Amino acid sequence: MNRMQKKAVTLSTAAALLLGAGVAQAQELTVTSWGGVLQDAQRKFYFEPYTAESGVKVIEDTWSGGFGTIEAMVTAGNPKWDVVQVEADEHALGCADGMFEKIDWAKIGDKEAFIPGTADDCGVGAVVWSVILAYDGNVLKDHEPKGWADFWDVKTFPGKRAMRRNPKNMLEFALMADGVPATEVYEVLAAPGGVDRAFAKLDELKPDLVWYDSGAQMLQLLVSGEVVMVAGFDGRVNNYNKTEGGNLKLVWPGSIYATDFWVVLKGAQHVSEAMDFLAVASRPENMAKLPTMAPFGLPQKAAADMVPDEYKAVLPTAPANLEGAIPVDVEFWLDNNEELTQRFNAWIGQ
Amino acid sequence: MSARTRRRLLARGALLSPLVLFLFFFFFVPLFNVMRSAIYDPVIARAFPVLSRSVEGWDRAGPPTPDMQEALIADLRGTTPEVLGDAVRRLNGMSSGFRSLMSKTTRALEAAPDPATRVDLLAVDARWGDPLRWQAIVDNLSPYTDRFLLAAFDLERDSTGAIAAMPPERAANFAYFTRTFVISALVTGLCILIGLPYAMLAASVRGRQRQLLLAAVLIPMWTSILVRASSWFILMQDQGLINGALIGSGLSEAAVPLLFTRTGVVLSMTHMLLPFMVLPVFNVLVAIPGNLMPAAAALGANPLRAFWHVLLPLAARGIVSGSLLVFMTSIGFYILPAILGGPAEQLISSLIAMYSTKAANWPMASALGLILFGITSMLYVVFGRIGTTPARRN
Amino acid sequence: MSATTSPAGTAPAHPTRPHPIIRCDRLSKSYGTVRVMENLSLDIAPGEFISLLGPSGSGKTTLLMMIAGFEEPTEGAIWLDGRRIDAVAPFRRNMGMVFQNYALFPHMTVAQNIGFPLKMRGTPRREIAGRVARALEMIELGALADRYPPQLSGGQQQRVALARALVFEPRVVLMDEPLGALDKRLREQMQLDIRDLHRRLGLTVIFVTHDQSEALTMSDRIAVFNKGRIEQIGTPDDIYDRPRTRFVAEFIGETNLLTGRISGGQLRLPDETRLALADGNGAGEGDEVVVSVRPERMRVIAPGTMPEPGANRLEGALRDVVYLGDHLRLQIDAAGQALVVKQPRAGLAPQPGARVALTFDAADTRVITS
Secondary structure, eight states: OOHHHHHHHHHHHHHHHHHTHHHHTSOEEEEEEOOHHHHHHHIIIIIHHHHHHHOOEEEEEEOOOOHHHHHHHHHHSSOSOSEEEEOHHHHHHHHHTTOBOOOOHHHHOOGGGBOTTSBOSSOEEEEEEEEEEEEETTTSOSSOOOSHHHHTOTTTSOSOEEEESSSTTHHHHHHHHTTOOGGGHHHHHHSTTHHHHHHHHHHHHGGGEEEESSHHHHHHHHHTTSOSEEEEEHHHHHHHHHHHOOOEEEEEEEEEEEEEEEEEBTTOTTHHHHHHHHHHHHOHHHHTTHHHHSOOBOSBHHHHHHSOHHHHTTSTTSHHHHTTOEEOOHHHHHHHHHHHHHHHHHHHHO | OOHHHHHHHHHHHHHHHHHHHHHIIIIIHHHHHHHHHHHBOOHHHHHOTTGGGSOTTOOSSSOOOHHHHHHHHHHHHHSOHHHHHHHHHHHHHHSTTHHHHHHHHHHHHHHSOOTTSOOOHHHHOGGGGOHHHHHHHHTTOSSBOSHHHHHHTTEEEOTTSOEEEOOTTTOOHHHHHHHHHHHHHHHHHHHHHHHHHHHHHHHHSOHHHHHHHHHHHHGGGGSOHHHHHHHHHHHHSTTSHHHHHHHHTTSOSSOOOOTTSHHHHHHHHHHHHHHHHHHHHHHHHHHSOTTHHHHHHHTTOOHHHHIIIIIHHHHHHHHHHHHHHHHHHHTTOOHHHHHHOOGGGOOHHHHHHIIIIISOOHHHHHHHHHHHHHHHHHHHHHHHHHHHHHHHHO | OOGGGSSSSSOOOOSSOSOOSEEEEEEEEEETTEEEEEEEEEEEOTTOEEEEEOSTTSSHHHHHHHHHTSSOOSEEEEEETTEEOTTSOGGGSOOEEEBTTBOOOTTSOHHHHHHHHHHHTTOOHHHHHHHHHHHHHHTTOGGGTTSOGGGSOHHHHHHHHHHHHHTTOOSEEEEESTTTTSOHHHHHHHHHHHHHHHHHHTOEEEEEESOHHHHHHHOSEEEEEETTEEEEEEOHHHHHHSOSSHHHHHHSSOOEEEEEEEETTEEEOTTSOEEEOSOOTTOOTTOEEEEEEOGGGOEEEOTTOOOOTTEEEEEEEEEEEEEETTEEEEEEEETTEEEEEEEEOTTOOOOTTOEEEEEEEGGGOEEEOO
């Protein structure tokens, strides 16, 4: 963004701030998460306790990811969000580009209490979640899909499938369906011809694919019967089973898990409050309550251990569920995101 | 000028000023910025000021000169993470792997904080020996570029600088543009087919009946587009109301796929845009003198020919302005195709949204927006003229 | 009621006019419970110029629209040249029509407007051009062939509308108040032009107007409409000189109405003045009647002067004098009634308030029975 543009955006932000000035005077903190049951749980176990302790009101917002949104906000100055839960690659990208405030670990606690790679100067691990094959057990009763090869098998499992409208994870699944062992997926993808192979495999399934952007869409597609299988988010699926009594099934082998991070946007208005908030949100006893409401994994070992047993089994961090699952390769996606996104969009649009 | 006239002019100016200011700040300034950022992209020049002065002696094919290496190191040491981040994002978009290369290099430089220490870039990472990496930087040091405008048309400059087509696996924009226009044209055609008879009916009745007919078209406009998209989603499901009715009435044996199909998207867009066709056509029709159609009949024209030779030409102005409204609104549609369409129904605005909110590639988003703006303006000028010609005769 | 179910293909014979080109047979029209036309019959002879005259709402336009096909009679039948047409679509009736406000097509040139009925009849393009050119010549607008109607004056538009209604040589031309929008001078000119065309081309014209002088100027016959019925039908002379009803007498021109009783073949006014009549028009002794005498048939004479033998004489007071150029309009109170006299100035200079006598011939009286 050039200077003129920045000025224009700053002006409009200023106008927006003027309109909301009356509210902005009060002590408050804007936290943006991903909506749904996750944010409901975060409200109950993080936002409300934080407000009770500090008297600072939490203003909530919801998003569906997108580095551009963050970049625009930070470059314009005075971002309207203070704390945002971002995906692993957005965390790494923003960290490299200086989009986030440095985390004040003195306030938050022990960085070492977190699982390696889920805590650094740019962000604090929030949840661990998977992108995973899911289907409705009431629909596919007799013959149950076992992995990505079955996802591609439209003869045995007729019907549409839903995938997320972005290349991340979807290329990995295509390779697994093509016979690449999960542990070798990123090797193959990074090697010459690997991307072509993934796209060729996606080509096979293209007529039967439906694309979603948000988790809510993904769940609606699956439970309405519009699609028979999704490459979707484990949290939404598990929560549906719990709250709506659904019989949706997850296929853990071949799933890809990733950590979401809390970050504080550079230039945010309430950096100090944000660090206090992250301290509350990182306390093991608070964290451990999250899975009782929203089935997400936790990036702190102490917290994970405190989760009551009956809630542990469905988490992506449960040992049984980690078998055959792989972590997303953030480095690979950082280096290849633009090119693969462009190619993905070209492919999807043709 | 008398004091009174001056006061009146001042008062008029004061009344207009909110609109003028609004247009200036929220239309002309952003428009200018969009146009500018489509061709002006200084992020790389800003990140590599030293390098831009030391590329003279390089032959583009060989390894980088020692001067260039030193210049790059100086630049990496000298810029802020934000400025470098902007540049890296752009470079990584042109040539994958730049991001890890850059962070590896900056880490190596942080490990040797003394500027006097000689750092061998090729030793840090062998990729620095690849002239293509250097070309990516050097070729984009000029802030003014046609790269994004070319890319919007699936074109690029090859290594010799000549304009060439992009390889098919990266070329998507043309398909999006074509599709946008095809779907918009379909929607416009359907709106004419449905809207013209409807407007004729509404113009032919009076009083309560007319109010009811017009309200039936207008009421849906009072609902937010998101709510309507979700309603359409529910209606068009395989187990939805439409398919339920089709199967229940025996018109169809199995569910007709509507969701994520072009049919569904075109239908919902037509519904959404119908008022923009009905209202202008209706306005023109009610202004047609009531005795022209009887006159045509009295002169021997059967109803069809009277319609063709008299009503249609007289309604043409309304149809053209309605079509223009519908078409120009369609080509900007985003939410409806996103919710109801499959990947083959996504319009050009979905690409613009992707480049802006996801990829943070503002110049690319701007270039696409600029082209859309150009095409819309051209349509407006051409068809606007056709639409007003009969009026000028009167 | 449709043409296909009518018994024979021909109209029933008519006692006085054997070959009407248009025959309206006992037409009635209702809108819901409102009856706007009651049992109306009318025969129109070929080549006739007939005016339908009456105040607005009297049913004259309804009848025209029925003949054109834009209104359907609730009861009765319409015949064109022996063919029943009341269920035939307007575009098949082959009658020329000139509308109020002309109804020219604004998106067509003058030539295209005139050529339109020919085009609709599948006339070859070349022939259309020739006939349009001749029509333009007839209305003397050849130079404006490529103009659009909104660029023409009212009179020019009127002539184009006329040419368009005539170019396909229809046997019957319907005109719906075609001159209403023109100013007086132009209107009078057009009246003569239309009359002239009617004669030259041998057209049958049905002309709707609410302007009695227009009807009198142009028509062979006038049908005076009132409340959905034809009050009187006849030549202009008939209608003007021998109005059959009070309505006709008052609607056509100006008239003096004297009310009294028949007594010994004379009219006895309430003040016992007796007036000689042309004839009793069927009124019997002692009947209360109204007698119409046109103002121009009365003359003011010097008081004391005796009228010519056999002429009626009344005395009264001159209330007002209006100068109308070569004529005077005198208002006189006589025999308890307000009377109007129109006469040439001829050296007369009466002053309001003066006693005057007026006279009129018995032959100029018209007894109105109803």
